[in-house]
Amino acid sequence: MYDELIDSADLPLSRKSVVPGTGFFLPDSLEEDLEAEAARAALEGAEVAVVADADADGLACVALLREVYDDVRNVPQPESESESESGTDDEDGEGLEMPEPTPHRVALLPASPHDVEDALARVAEHADPGIDLYVCDLCPDRYEYVAAELDAALDVADRVSWYDHHQWDDDVAAAVREAGVDLVVGDSEEECTADVAVRSLAHEFDPIYEDLAAVTRDHDLWLREDPRSDDLADYAYWTDPAEYVEVVREHGADLPEWVREFLAERRVEKEALIDQAVARAELREVGAYTVGITYGRCSQNEVAEALRERGADASVIVKPAGSASIRGTDAFDRCHEVAARVNGGGHPKAAGCKPDIYDDMLDYAHHWTTRGAVTKRVILDAFRAVVEGEGEGEDEDE
Template identity: 65%
Template sequence: MDDDLIDDEGRSLSRKSRLPGAGFFYPDSLDEEYADRRAREAIEGAEAVVVADGDADGLACVALLRERYDAALDVAPFEASLAARLDPGLDDGDDDEDEDTEDSPVGLVTASPHSLSEALDRVAEYADAGVDVYVCDLCPDDESVVEAADAVTDRAATVRWFDHHQWDDDVASAVRAAGVDLVIGESDEECTADVALRSLDDDFPDHLVDLAAVTRDHDLWIKEDPRSDDLADYAHWASAEEYVTVVGRYGPALPEPVVDYLEDRRVEKERLIEAAVDRAELHDVGPWTVGVTYGRCSQNEVAEALREDGADAAVIVKPAGSASIRGSEGFERAHEVAAQVNGGGHPRAAGCKPDVYDDMLDYAHHWTTEGQATKRVILAAFERLIEDDGTADE
């Protein structure tokens, strides 16, 4: 395939909004090979290993743990890389700044609920005996993760798991029975950084205590601290190692190079948000108004715009096939909808990827119809909630 066909550079915003990023077109086998190599480099010889979600909440936990183990990386190379991204004349030609940075004694392996078992298997395979292992901001979909957790507890000195998602009671019991110290916070009161902060019971500096508070403001969609949007955007656009290192050094008071970088990236971000909002349609499903749209965009801002237009819930379907479901005070069942279509999450924030893609023709249909099949499947999940409620009443 011609690289130009999947390169975002020079592509119109309308087309960029409708198509996935270049990484989508790489085979899973190559992604797995790269993920395995990076995980092995992070895990081997580490004093502690953290398996974390790659969002602001999960990575804030990594910053706390590296502080506790006195294992933070030098921030200077990352700040230099930021300056180079803003001024191409300073670029040294290295596309991956993480490749040239040292490894922390607290290794980081990012994962999602779908890749959690594979990440834990890598820890069990590559970690030194007696290592400390932490799992942060990840809730397994089912008990299939227990076998991998067993293998890790056999290898590690301690395994501690911090989270704030809605766990199935049986899965939580099985994970604890495997020897894991599992702490689950209240999902509508704490983010996982809060859970880690209180569970680690350490004397953390003020800027990291503040980091947990601002992360909560974003993760629970409180929206009272303007710095929380900066953290969310930076975690999305930066590499995991860069984000952990910078917020570990500065907390939520991000330095000038990061602020300049965010301002530069937000120009296109706002245009992608506008495109997604313009495509949105409102559907009445029982007592709820559901706003549905499609595109590469920042789902939280799009959901907020749809709520302002009268939606109780918002569904943002992405070109890569996944979807974000956002609720409101009038709809706190997003996780129930997602659970029906291969996903999960919180009452007001959940994600899923419906199993409707058998081959690339299905994806081609997905892009050219702006996700019609996925939209129908998710709207049907909303309708099933009404049917289930009626059955329960009977």
């Protein structure tokens, strides 16, 4: 396949909004090989491994742990502070060109809720015996999904701590603790995982890190009372996780000028993609609730806020890659229940899912050309089931 066919960088926004980025089209096997090699290199000689969600909350925990273990480096700088090149999200190309990093004592292994077991397996395979292992901002839906890999990691690690703030199933939490893990789960309505790490780690943190946790919480819980929280969220989304960790470890929530310039450039396109998604949104009545639903490659939180202003009690943003974000309000706080019915999970007012409905590329082609019609239908069915109180824990797309 020609590179230009999957490179969306130069597409008009109307087209870029409805197709996935380049990373979507890379085979999983290639991506897994690259991630395995990166993990092996990161873990070589490391004293600590941190398996963390690569959003602002998970990466803040890595910054905190590097402070605890005195893994302090000079913060990276771009090759030219006057040249902020196009950044990256999880589907697109390169971010700012940074110098080659040196190995850290506290190794970062980025993971998602769907592949945390892979990261644990890499720790078991590549880490030195006696390493300290932390898992941050990740929640397995079922213990059996991570049981074998966690057991293998426990055989290698001297100790394992797990910090999170998502909605944990009681049986899953009990099983993780019984395996020998120090699991601390914060109140998802009050804390982000960085808050949990600050209060759980035996360390007297400088106020800059307490502020970092507070600003991270402001976005992660969608409080939106501190304008810096959007900067943290966008920067974590658009740049390399390793860069983000070192910048916030050095600067906290007050990002340097070169980062703010980079964000300003990226936000021009971000706002245009938000406008595209909001323009194609629909409002549907589900029981006593109004659900806003749309499709597009966009920043889901801002789109959800725009739909709330139009009267939505909850919002669904279906992505070209097949996943969807579900956002609630004070009127609807059962997003995690909806997501659980369609291969996902999360918080009462913020959740995510990817319905198991894509069997081949023809299904994806239909997804793109119909703007997510099937995904919208199965998620709306899940809303109806939750609102009407039907069944427990069954996927509505089966």
